Amino acid sequence: MRTNLLIILLLTTGILSNAQTISGEQKVGHKVSITFDGPKTSELDPVNPFLDYRLDVTFTNGDVQFVIPGFYAADGNAGETSADAGNKWKVRFTPNKIGEWSYTASFVKGKNIAVADDISKAEKVSFDGTKGSFNVDQTDKSGRDLRAKGRLLPTDTHYLQFEGNKEYFIKGGVNSPEDLLGYHEFDQTSKKHKFENHIQDWKEGDVTWKDGKGKALIGAMNYMASTGINTVYFLTMNVQGDGNNVWPWTESFERYRFNVSKLDQWEKVFTHMDQVGLVKHVITQETENENLLDIGYTGIQRKLYYRELVARFAHHPGIIWNMGEENGITNWSPVGQTAKMRNTMITYMKNLDPYGNPVVIHTLPSLKDHENTVTPLLGNKSLDGISFQVHHLEDTYKVTKKWRKASAKEGKKWVIWLDEIGPASHGVLPDDYPAQQDTVRKDVIWANLMAGGAGIEHYFGYKFPHNDLNCEDWRSRDRIWHMTYVATSFFQEYLPFTEMKAKNNLVDSKDSYVFAKEGDTYCVYLKEGGNPVLDLSDQEGKYSVRWYNPRTGGDLIKAKVKVITGGQKVALGSSPTFDDDWVALVRKL
Known part of the structure; x- marks a missing residue:
């Protein structure tokens, strides 16, 4: 009793x-x-x-x-x-x-x-x-740890910004393998990805689960962070897609019930990514399955899927919601979401996420596809950016500049990323192909940034080792990680990039880009070096001239011309070498 x-x-x-x-x-x-x-x-x-x-x-x-x-x-x-x-x-x-x-x-x-x-x-x-x-209390973290930086949020510029330390974000990321979460030590997941070469990168004290599982994937994240890469792209659902090995549900055919243990293991990995400074670029669907949920509409299935993602993962200080890879209808992918469906799901996701995490979408590759799918999105206040794919590398600059300008004109300044290059069979090749990587450096990495873009991610073509679906070792492209970090760190350290614009008319050199905050800072990128002349006719005062090596990074270099005076067109002197790309940095004294 x-x-x-x-x-x-x-x-x-x-x-x-x-x-x-x-x-x-x-x-x-x-x-x-x-x-x-x-x-x-x-x-x-x-x-x-x-x-x-x-x-x-x-x-x-x-x-x-x-x-x-x-x-x-x-x-x-x-x-x-x-x-x-x-x-x-x-x-x-x-x-x-x-x-x-x-x-x-x-x-x-x-x-x-x-x-x-x-x-x-x-x-x-x-x-x-x-x-x-x-x-x-206040955080006690520092450095790359995203907990020290705070939440990554949209701004009224063309860049995201960390809420805590107010640092603006330039993305340098890895785009492959897209089925990263198809890792064999997650519950009810295929045995496809093992990443065994990265077990060596796991460190004592790093997270594991179920008596030591996860070391290879955690080690891979450690390796990527060590290269300076700051973003990782992955799908949370690829049912009926290329890999068909990632889903959050209890079964691949299920739409209303979720695998709690698998999602809890994903959370362990995402938490570790926060700690080592990796932003999570979450791709919620792909072109093959964008009509899988509610036949493309935003109904019960899609709403529940988004709610579970937000409930379990939106708390992370660095997370980007991408509403679909290669989204839209094209001749080789005729079954896809309409503009109305696309706008509706974007708005729903933005309203659902209580933190205001960035919402973006990934495009099909051709310029015509961009017109068809991106134009109807202009002015959507819920869309924070576009994750572009281009078939031709040399289109990067004009695509970035065009859509940055178009979005600003419609009253919503988009973040413009270049997240995949063609052809699909190539993408960014392994380090065994340095000449192709050099072209990527010039025509993609620096082209996007100099046009006012907010960064890039690297996709691995399907005809080469460690490609988009079978990558097991990210060291296969160690060289491209370094060159990416050389570019992004330069922008972070030396440029007031949120206040700068593409101004190619200020330099007379062929194959060059100019990014400028006029009267203050000028960045001149020369694909093949040269003797640039900068038009300072409308500016006064003295300016310093320094050179930067976009291939290897390092300290700024002094050349013969060290100081110039405004009020005229001024020769900046010769680049340290010819037949190599160089950056001239001109700053007001």
Whole structure:
């Protein structure tokens, strides 16, 4: 009798029904997780825990408020146990402000309630109404660690910016293999990718799961970070696509039930990527399956898929939502989403994500495809950028400049990335082909940046080793990583790039690009070196002249001409060598 009375008392006071735990470092930019004890269920329960329950937690600190979607977490530790059942429900939150954060949980039940527009009449269940609070301190991280930088957010420029340290972002990324998450040590994942050559890059103390799994993939992320690369591109779903080996669901044919343990293991990898400074470029679908969910519309399947991605992963300080690889309709891919479908899903995703993480989309390769698919997106306030693919490398500059200008004209300044080059059989070749990589450096990396683009990613062509679907060793392109970092680090260290524009008319040299903040900073890129003459006729004062090696990087170089005076067209002197590309940096003294 005493035992029964104790249970009744505990239930009435809420100690059992409202049980909750807070975990994680309670610091700005760090993940804080709250786990609630709720109804015991499973991935395959007749009452779908993903669709027929809905957890939202409101976090408040002064005048700052976030409403964060939560998710079903099985036993709360499924990444280690592979559990598919349990009574744990979780929310992950990344605070952006020090001080006390209070929270209130909303937990309701009803048919399709997870994706409902109106939940006011839903049944309140279990721990609904649970409240709590916790204190948040400033981060103690530094360097590449994204927790030190804060959330990566859109701005009113053509660049993203980290919310914490205010650093603007220039992307230098890896685009292959697109099925990165087809790693054999994730639960219920094919044995395709093993990345064994990168086990050597795993470090003592790095994350693993299930008694040591994950070392090769974690090691690969360590290697990429060590090269200066700052972004990794991957699909979260490629059902019916090229790889057909990545999906978040319990089965490839399932659309409403999710594999909790696999997603928890993905989270471990993404968290490590935060720590080593890798932004996660999340591709939510590809051209072969853009009509897989709701026949291309934004219905229950698509809404639930996006909600689960946001609930489980949107808290990361560096995450980019890409709404589809090679999105659109073309002669070789005739089944695709229409402009209306595309705009609708973009707007839905932007409104769903409580943090305002960037939303972009990837294009088909031809200039005609760009006109057909990108033009209807102009002016969409929910779209933060375009992830371009071009068939011809030499189109990079004009594509970047054209769509940067077009987006600004329509009132929404897009981030313009060049994320894949053709032909598809080649892309960026391995280091055994340095001449092709040199062309990529000139006509893609520097071309995008000098036209006002925000960076690039490198795709690996399918006819060469370690390609887009079978890459096992990123050292195959070590040289291109270095040259990419040489370019992006130059922009970060020496240029006020958010205030600069393409101004090729200011230099008379053939095969050159000029990026300028007139009267202050001029960057002149010469594909084959030369003796550039810079037009400073409308400017006053003195300017320093230094040279930079875009092949190897290093310190700025002084040449014969060290200082020039405005008010005229001025010779900058000869580049340190000819028949090589060089950068002349001119800055006001």
